[in-house]
Amino acid sequence: MNRTxxxxxxxxxxxxxxxxxxxxxSMTLYFSTIRYNLLYPEREGFIGxxxxxxxxxxxxxxxxLMNTLVLVGSVLIITVVLGLAISVLIDRPFRGRxxxxxxxxxxxxxxxTVSALVWKNMMMDPTTGLFAAMWNAMGWQPIEWLQDxxxxxxxxxxxxxxxxxxxxxxxxxxxxxxxxxxxAATLDGAGFWSxxxxxxxxxxxxxxxxxxxxxxxxxxxxxxxxxxxTSGGPGVQSTNLTYLIYIQSQQAFDVxxxxxxxxxxxxxxxxxxxxxxxxxxxxxxx
Amino acid sequence: xxxxxxxxxxxxxxxxxxxxxxxxxxxxxxxxNGHMIEMxxxxxxxxxxxxGITVKWVTLDEGTLRSRVTTDITTKGGQFDIMTIGMYEAxxxxxxxxxxxxxxxDAYDVDDILPAMxxxxxxxxxxxxxxxxxxxxxxxxxxxxxxxxxMTMPDNPTWGHVQDAAAAMTDKDNGxxxxxxxxxxxxxxxxxxxxxxxxxxGAKWFNDDWTPDLDSPAWNHAVNFYVDLLNNYGPPGSSxxxxxxxxxxxNEGKCGMWIDATIAASFVSDPAQSKVADDIAxxxxxxxxxxxxxxxxxxxxxxxxxxxxxxxxxxxxLEWATSKxxxxxxxxxxxxxxxxxxxxxxxxxxxxxxxxxxxxxxxxKAIMSANPANSTQDETPYVGVQFAAIPEFQAIGTAVGxxxxxxxxxxxxxxxxxxxxxxxxxxxxxxxxxxx
Amino acid sequence: MTDKQRENLKNRIxxxxxxxxxxxxxxxxxxxxxxSFKTEGQAIAVPPLLVFEPTLENYIEIQERTNYVKFAWNSxxxxxxxxxxxxxxxxxxxxxxxxxxxxxxxxxxxxxxxxKMLPAVGVLxxxxxxxxxxxxxxxxxVLVIIYAMxxxxxxxxxxxxxxxxxxxxxxxxxxxxxxxxxxxxxxIVMPLAWGGIASTALLSIILCWNEAFWxxxxxxxxxxxxxxxxxxxxxxEGLFWAKVSAVSTLACAPIVIFGWLAQKQLVQGLTFxxxx
Numbered sequence: 001m002n003r004t005x006x007x008x009x010x011x012x013x014x015x016x017x018x019x020x021x022x023x024x025x026s027m028t029l030y031f032s033t034i035r036y037n038l039l040y041p042e043r044e045g046f047i048g049x050x051x052x053x054x055x056x057x058x059x060x061x062x063x064x065l066m067n068t069l070v071l072v073g074s075v076l077i078i079t080v081v082l083g084l085a086i087s088v089l090i091d092r093p094f095r096g097r098x099x100x101x102x103x104x105x106x107x108x109x110x111x112x113t114v115s116a117l118v119w120k121n122m123m124m125d126p127t128t129g130l131f132a133a134m135w136n137a138m139g140w141q142p143i144e145w146l147q148d149x150x151x152x153x154x155x156x157x158x159x160x161x162x163x164x165x166x167x168x169x170x171x172x173x174x175x176x177x178x179x180x181x182x183x184a185a186t187l188d189g190a191g192f193w194s195x196x197x198x199x200x201x202x203x204x205x206x207x208x209x210x211x212x213x214x215x216x217x218x219x220x221x222x223x224x225x226x227x228x229x230t231s232g233g234p235g236v237q238s239t240n241l242t243y244l245i246y247i248q249s250q251q252a253f254d255v256x257x258x259x260x261x262x263x264x265x266x267x268x269x270x271x272x273x274x275x276x277x278x279x280x281x282x283x284x285x286x
Numbered sequence: 287x288x289x290x291x292x293x294x295x296x297x298x299x300x301x302x303x304x305x306x307x308x309x310x311x312x313x314x315x316x317x318x319n320g321h322m323i324e325m326x327x328x329x330x331x332x333x334x335x336x337x338g339i340t341v342k343w344v345t346l347d348e349g350t351l352r353s354r355v356t357t358d359i360t361t362k363g364g365q366f367d368i369m370t371i372g373m374y375e376a377x378x379x380x381x382x383x384x385x386x387x388x389x390x391x392d393a394y395d396v397d398d399i400l401p402a403m404x405x406x407x408x409x410x411x412x413x414x415x416x417x418x419x420x421x422x423x424x425x426x427x428x429x430x431x432x433x434x435x436x437m438t439m440p441d442n443p444t445w446g447h448v449q450d451a452a453a454a455m456t457d458k459d460n461g462x463x464x465x466x467x468x469x470x471x472x473x474x475x476x477x478x479x480x481x482x483x484x485x486x487x488g489a490k491w492f493n494d495d496w497t498p499d500l501d502s503p504a505w506n507h508a509v510n511f512y513v514d515l516l517n518n519y520g521p522p523g524s525s526x527x528x529x530x531x532x533x534x535x536x537n538e539g540k541c542g543m544w545i546d547a548t549i550a551a552s553f554v555s556d557p558a559q560s561k562v563a564d565d566i567a568x569x570x571x572x573x574x575x576x577x578x579x580x581x582x583x584x585x586x587x588x589x590x591x592x593x594x595x596x597x598x599x600x601x602x603x604l605e606w607a608t609s610k611x612x613x614x615x616x617x618x619x620x621x622x623x624x625x626x627x628x629x630x631x632x633x634x635x636x637x638x639x640x641x642x643x644x645x646x647x648x649x650x651k652a653i654m655s656a657n658p659a660n661s662t663q664d665e666t667p668y669v670g671v672q673f674a675a676i677p678e679f680q681a682i683g684t685a686v687g688x689x690x691x692x693x694x695x696x697x698x699x700x701x702x703x704x705x706x707x708x709x710x711x712x713x714x715x716x717x718x719x720x721x722x
Numbered sequence: 723m724t725d726k727q728r729e730n731l732k733n734r735i736x737x738x739x740x741x742x743x744x745x746x747x748x749x750x751x752x753x754x755x756x757x758s759f760k761t762e763g764q765a766i767a768v769p770p771l772l773v774f775e776p777t778l779e780n781y782i783e784i785q786e787r788t789n790y791v792k793f794a795w796n797s798x799x800x801x802x803x804x805x806x807x808x809x810x811x812x813x814x815x816x817x818x819x820x821x822x823x824x825x826x827x828x829x830x831x832x833x834x835x836x837x838k839m840l841p842a843v844g845v846l847x848x849x850x851x852x853x854x855x856x857x858x859x860x861x862x863x864v865l866v867i868i869y870a871m872x873x874x875x876x877x878x879x880x881x882x883x884x885x886x887x888x889x890x891x892x893x894x895x896x897x898x899x900x901x902x903x904x905x906x907x908x909x910i911v912m913p914l915a916w917g918g919i920a921s922t923a924l925l926s927i928i929l930c931w932n933e934a935f936w937x938x939x940x941x942x943x944x945x946x947x948x949x950x951x952x953x954x955x956x957x958x959e960g961l962f963w964a965k966v967s968a969v970s971t972l973a974c975a976p977i978v979i980f981g982w983l984a985q986k987q988l989v990q991g992l993t994f995x996x997x998x
Contacts, residue, residue: 003822005818005903006818006822007818009814009815009817009818009903010814010815010818010819010830012811012814012815013811013812013815013834013874013878014815014830014834016811016871016874017834017837017871017874017875020837020871020874021836021837023848023852024840024845024848024849024852025840027847027848027851028840028844028845028848031847031848037677038356038357038360038361039356039360039378039382039677040677041360041382043719054713054717057713058710058713059706059709059710060685060688060710086740086743089736089739089740089743090740092733092736094733094736094737094740095737096741097740098982098985098986099744100740100741100744101985102978102981102982102985103744103745103747103748104743104744104747104748105981105985106747106748106751106978106981107747107748107750107751108928109928109931109932109974109977109978109981110751110754110932110970110974111932111934111949111952111970111973111974112932112934113934113952113953113956114754114952114956114966114970114973115750117956117957117963117966118750118753118754118967118970119750120526121531121534121963122750122753122754122757122770122963123750123753125523125526125531126521126522126523127461127521127522127523127535127538127540127768128534128535128538128766128767128768128770129770130753130770133768133769133770136769137769142522144522144523145523146523146525146526147522147523147524147525147526147695148695160747160750163747164747165925168921168924168925169880169883169921169925172884172917172918172921173883173884173887175917176887206883206886207883210879210880210882210883213832213835213879214835214876214879214880217835217838217839220839220841221841221842221843223841223843224934227349228957229526230470230471230525230526231470231471231472231475231684231687231688232471232684232688233470233471233525233687233688233691233692233695234471234525234688234691234692234694234695234697235688235689235691235692235695235697235698235703236688236692237692237697239688241841242841242843245841245843245844246843247681247684247685248681249843249844249846250353250356250843251473251680251681251684252677252678252680252681252714253356253357253360253677254681254717255847257717258843258844258846258847259844259847261844262840262841262844262845265839265840265841265844266836266839266840269836269839270836270839273832273835273836273839277828277832313942313943315942317958318953318954318955318956318957318958319958319959319960320958320959320960323787323958326787327786327787342942342943343943344942344943344946344950345788345954346938346950346953346954347953347954347956347957347958348957348958349957350938350953353939354938354939357846357850357939361850361851361854363850363854363859365859365860365942366942461768529959530957530959530960530961530962533960533961534766534961534963537763537766537961538766538767538768540768547959549959550959553960553961558761558762558763559761559762559763559766559961560763561763
C-alpha cells in the first residue's frame with residue numbers, strides 16, 4: 001500500500017479529532033483566563049492566571065489529586081488482574097459458556113448512577129442493605145462502608161462496573177492465541193503457570209495496555225458514583241478532581257474556574273498517560 | 287470583552303440559527319417529586335380548558351434539574367417556557383432580571399398565598415415565581431416509643447428535651463435509634479438541616495460585612511451537639527443519609543425521631559409504605575437559644591424566563607397549576623390527603639383537608655413561623671432560612687457540608703471542621719468580590 | 723488418579739469457578755430486577771426480602787407516566803448512529819495504522835486518546851454554546867455527532883489492537899493476487915477481525931447508551947434518551963428504590979438483549995491458528 005493511501009485513510013479520523021480537540025480546548029483555555037461566572041454576567045475581563053490560582057489553592061486540591069490517582073491506580077490493577085483471570089477461566093468451551101459470558105459482561109450495561117444507587121442503598125447501607133443482613137446473619141457488626149471506607153467502596157463499585165470491559169476485550173483477544181503452540185507446550189510438559197507466563201501473557205500484552213489506557217481516561221473523570229453515594233465526603237476523602245470541577249461548574253457556575261480546573265485535569269491526565277505509556281505503551285506497536 | 291466572547295463564538299461556527307419554540311407548545315422543566323408527577327398527569331385537564339395549547343414535560347431529579355435550568359437561563363438557551371425553581375433561585379434570578387415578574391388576575395387571589403412563601407419568592411416587592419407546593423421542617427416522632435419511655439413531647443420542645451427523648455427511645459440491641467438526621471454532604475442535604483439547627487443556637491452564615499461566621503461559638507456549640515446526638519443515639523452510617531435514606535429507616539421502625547421536611551409527614555403516615563404509620567406524631571422543630579430560623583422554608587415554584595415568546599400561554603398554565611381550583615381538582619381526583627400543601631391559606635381553612643391530613647396543623651404552624659428575611663438571632667445581610675440567597679452559597683454549602691460530615695464520621699474534630707469550613711467559605715466570598 | 727482424571731477434575735473446578743464468578747458479578751443486577759417487582763415498602767424491608775408476592779405496579783406506573791418507547795428509540799438511534807459513524811471513520815484509519823505502522827503511529831494513537839482527557843463537566847460551556855449556535859439543541863443529530871467523536875479514539879485504539887492480531891502473511895498473500903485496498907478491507911480484514919469489530923461496536927454502543935451528561939444537557943423533549951428517562955425517576959422526595967429498579971431494568975433491557983444476541987459474534991473470526 002502506498003503512503004499516500006495510508007495517509008488518506010488516516011486523514012478523516014485525524015482531522016475530525018483535531019477539530020474536536022482544538023475548538024473546545026481553545027475555548028476552555030480562553031475561558032480559563034477571563035472572569036466568567038454565569039450568575040454574574042456583568043463581571044468580565046482578562047484576569048490572567050487568577051482562576052488557576054483559585055483552583056490550585058483550594059484546600060481540597062491536593063487530597064483530590066491523590067484520591068484521583070489512588071482511584072485510577074486501584075481500579076486499573078483490580079480490573080486488569082480480575083479481567084485476565086476470568087477471561088482465561090472462560091476461554092475453554094463449557095456448558096453454558098454463553099450465559100456465563102453475558103452475566104459477566106452485564107455490569108457494564110448498567111448506567112453508573114443506577115449502579116451507584118443499587119450499591120449504596122441496596123447493598124452497602126449499614127441498616128437496610130444486603131451486606132448488613134449478611135453480616136448480621138454471621139453475627140458480625142455490619143460495616144459502615146461509605147462512612148469508614150468511602151474511597152474503597154467507590155473503588156469496589158467502579159471495579160464491578162469495569163472488570164466486564166476488560167473481560168470483553170481480553171476474551172476476544174484470547175481467541176486469537178495460537179492453539180497449536182499451546183498444545184505443543186502441553187506435550188512438552190509445560191504447566192499452566194508456565195504456559196500462562198510464557199505464552200498467554202506476551203500474547204495479551206497489547207490488549208492489556210489498551211485496556212489500561214482506555215480505562216485510565218474514564219477513571220480520571222469518575223463522577224456519578226461519587227455524586228450519588230458520598231458527595232465527596234466524609235470531608236474530602238472521596239473527592240476527586242472531577243468532583244471539584246463539578247462544584248465550580250455546576251454549583252458555583254463559575255465557568256472561568258471550572259475551565260482552569262479542566263486544564264489541570266488535562267495536565268494530570270497527560271502526566272498519568274506518559275507514565276503508563278512508559279510502562280505499557282511500547283507493547284502497542286509491537 | 288463580552289462582544290469579543292460573542293464574536294469568538296460566532297466565528298468558531300459561522301452559524302447562528304435561533305431556536306424557535308413551536309407556538310402553542312409549552313415546554314416545562316420540573317422536578318420529579320410526587321406533586322409534580324400528579325400535575326403532569328392532570329395536564330390534559332388544562333389542555334382541554336385551553337384549546338390550542340399543548341404541554342410538554344421535562345422531568346428530572348432535583349440536582350440535574352437545577353444544573354439544567356440554571357445553564358439554560360444564564361445562557362438564554364430558551365429551551366423552557368416554564369421552569370420549576372426553588373426559594374433559593376427565585377430572588378437571585380429575579381434580581382438579575384431573568385424572570386418575568388408575575389401579576390395575576392383577581393380570581394387567582396394572590397393574597398391567599400401564605401405571606402412567608404410570597405416573601406421568599408419575591409425581590410424588591412415583585413413576585414417572580416408562583417409556589418406550587420411549600421414545606422417547612424418539623425419533628426416527626428414515634429409516640430408509642432416515647433409513651434413506653436414514660437416521656438412526652440411538648441409542641442415546642444428544646445434541643446435538650448429532644449436529646450433526652452432520643453436517649454430514652456434508643457434501643458440499639460433491637461435496632462432502634464432515638465434520632466435520625468441528615469448527614470450526606472450538600473447545601474440542600476445536611477446543611478439545610480444543620481443551618482436551621484445552628485440558627486436556633488444563635489448562629490448565622492454571614493456577618494454584616496459578609497465575612498463567614500462559621501468559626502463562632504454558636505456554630506461550634508450547635509455542631510458539637512449534632513455530632514454527639516447522632517453518635518450516641520443515631521443509626522450507623524449517618525454520614526451517607528439524606529431524606530430518602532432516613533425515610534426508609536423510619537418507615538421500617540428504626541428511628542425514634544426525625545427532623546425533616548414537612549412533606550415527609552404524608553409518607554411516614556402512609557400505611558402502604560410505613561410500618562409505623564399509626565404511631566407517628568408531630569411537633570415543631572426544637573429550639574436552643576432562639577426560635578428564629580429553627581425550621582426551614584422552601585417552595586417548589588413555577589417561574590417564567592424573561593423574554594419568552596409564549597408569555598401569555600405560560601402565565602395561563604402558571605395560574606392554573608397554582609390556583610385554588612387546581613387544589614380542588616387534585617382533591618376530587620385523589621382525595622384531600624393528596625393535595626399540594628404549604629402554599630395557600632384557603633387549603634388549611636378547608637375542613638376536608640384538615641380532616642384528611644393529620645399533619646396539617648403542625649405544618650401550617652411551622653410554615654407560618656418561618657421568615658426568610660429574619661431567620662437569625664443577630665441581624666444578617668442575607669435572605670433565607672436554611673441557605674443564604676446569594677450565588678456563592680451552593681458551592682460554600684457543599685464544601686462546608688463535606689467538613690461537617692468529616693466531623694460526624696469522627697475523622698476530624700468539630701473545631702477543625704469548622705475552621706476548614708470557614709476557610710472554604712472565606713475563599714468563595716473573596717472570589718465573589720464581597721470584600722478584599 | 724490418572725492424568726486424564728486429574729485433567730477432568732481440573733476442568734470441572736474451572737467450570738464451577740466460572741459459574742461462581744459470573745453469579746457474583748450478576749448478583750447486584752439480579753437483585754435490582756427482583757426489587758423492581760416489589761412495592762416501595764417491600765424494597766426497604768429489613769432484613770431484605772427474597773420471597774415476596776411480586777407486583778407489576780412499578781411498571782404500570784412507569785407506563786402511565788412516561789413514553790418509554792420514545793426514549794428507548796432515541797437511545798437506539800443515537801447510540802447505534804454514533805457508533806456507526808465512529809466505525810465508518812475508524813475502520814480505514816485503524817487498518818492503515820495497523821498494517822503500515824510508522825514510528826509515529828503510537829504517538830498518533832496516544833494523541834487521539836488525549837482528546838478525551840478533558841472531563842465533560844469542564845467542557846460543558848464550549849459544547850453547549852456550539853450546539854446552541856448551530857441550532858442543534860434537542861436533536862438526535864447533535865448526540866450522534868458527540869457520541870461519534872467521543873468514542874472515536876476508543877474505537878480506533880481497540881480496532882487497532884484487533885487488526886494487529888491478523889497475521890500479516892494473510893494480507894501479503896492477497897496483495898500478491900492484486901486485491902484492491904477496498905476489497906482487502908472488505909473481504910479479508912473485516913471477516914477475519916469480525917469478532918473484534920463486533921466487540922468494539924458493542925462497547926461503543928454501551929458507552930453511548932449509558933452516556934448521561936450530554937444526553938441530558940442538550941435535549942429537552944424530542945431527543946431525550948433513556949438516561950433522561952432514568953433521571954426522571956431517580957432521587958425524588960419519597961421512596962423510589964423499587965421504581966428506579968424497574969426503570970433501570972427497562973433502560974438496560976434492550977442493550978442486554980442486544981449483548982446476548984451479539985455475544986456469539988464476539989468470539990468468532992479471530993481464529994488464525996489454522997492459517998499460520
